[in-house]
Amino acid sequence: MPPRALSLQQRPPAQGGRRVRAILQGSTRPSPLSAARASEPLTLRLPLASVGSAPPTNLLPACTRCGSLGFNLHQRDWRQIKDPQCPRVLVVRHVCKRCGRARRAYPPGVGAGRQSDGLRQLSVVLYWLGLSYLGVRAALADLGCALSCTSIRRNVADAHQATGWPPASSRLDLQPAGSGVLRGRDGLVCLRLEQTTNAARFLVVQIAPGPNAAHLRWRLHEAAGWLARAA
Numbered sequence: 001m002p003p004r005a006l007s008l009q010q011r012p013p014a015q016g017g018r019r020v021r022a023i024l025q026g027s028t029r030p031s032p033l034s035a036a037r038a039s040e041p042l043t044l045r046l047p048l049a050s051v052g053s054a055p056p057t058n059l060l061p062a063c064t065r066c067g068s069l070g071f072n073l074h075q076r077d078w079r080q081i082k083d084p085q086c087p088r089v090l091v092v093r094h095v096c097k098r099c100g101r102a103r104r105a106y107p108p109g110v111g112a113g114r115q116s117d118g119l120r121q122l123s124v125v126l127y128w129l130g131l132s133y134l135g136v137r138a139a140l141a142d143l144g145c146a147l148s149c150t151s152i153r154r155n156v157a158d159a160h161q162a163t164g165w166p167p168a169s170s171r172l173d174l175q176p177a178g179s180g181v182l183r184g185r186d187g188l189v190c191l192r193l194e195q196t197t198n199a200a201r202f203l204v205v206q207i208a209p210g211p212n213a214a215h216l217r218w219r220l221h222e223a224a225g226w227l228a229r230a231a
């Protein structure tokens with residue numbers, strides 16, 4: 001496949017305020033010339049869970065030990081997390097006024113584990129796209145977030161156990177070639193992350209025309225369905 005087949009056009013950022021789950025669209029404009037469309041790269045945008053800047057300030061749920069609703073703010077800490085775009089988040093520790101039990105509150109998109117929800121989703125989507133675990137690791141490093149094969153494998157297994165997705169699938173001949181490009185006998189794909197607002201970010205995938213482009217598109221639509229169900 002000639003290198004010029006991957007003509008990466010910058011897409012303008014989406015308008016803010018659009019529903020995240022509703023956004024999955026090909027950027028290829030409708031054209032009466034279907035033959036011309038088949039020769040253009042296809043762009044898909046998959047919504048990923050974003051990371052909030054601070055824990056929600058609304059009422060905390062009752063203390064799990066004594067049922068009290070009263071808490072004192074104990075401390076705020078910056079915590080390093082694994083996420084391609086957000087290296088640290090603010091975590092707030094509260095202490096129950098009655099029994100002294102402590103608990104932490106996390107920003108949206110982050111939990112007690114080190115990885116953000118968005119990174120977990122991203123690793124599962126890349127695996128489903130047909131990359132090997134080593135390939136997912138390299139693609140994530142390209143996108144700015146190193147993650148071990150062990151963590152990637154666990155993310156895929158956890159997702160499957162919790163949601164039944166992804167189903168078992170074949171690996172494709174696609175290898176990370178740097179800068180978000182995946183290349184192999186099964187096609188040519190370019191990945192990048194796009195943050196449109198604090199509350200919305202996307203994995204933008206461009207698929208170059210080729211014999212397997214329709215199959216890659218189908219895999220990404222399946223992934224988008226899973227992300228929408230998880231949102």
Ligand SMILES: [Zn+2]
Nearest residue numbers: 063066096099
């Ligand atoms: Zn308590």
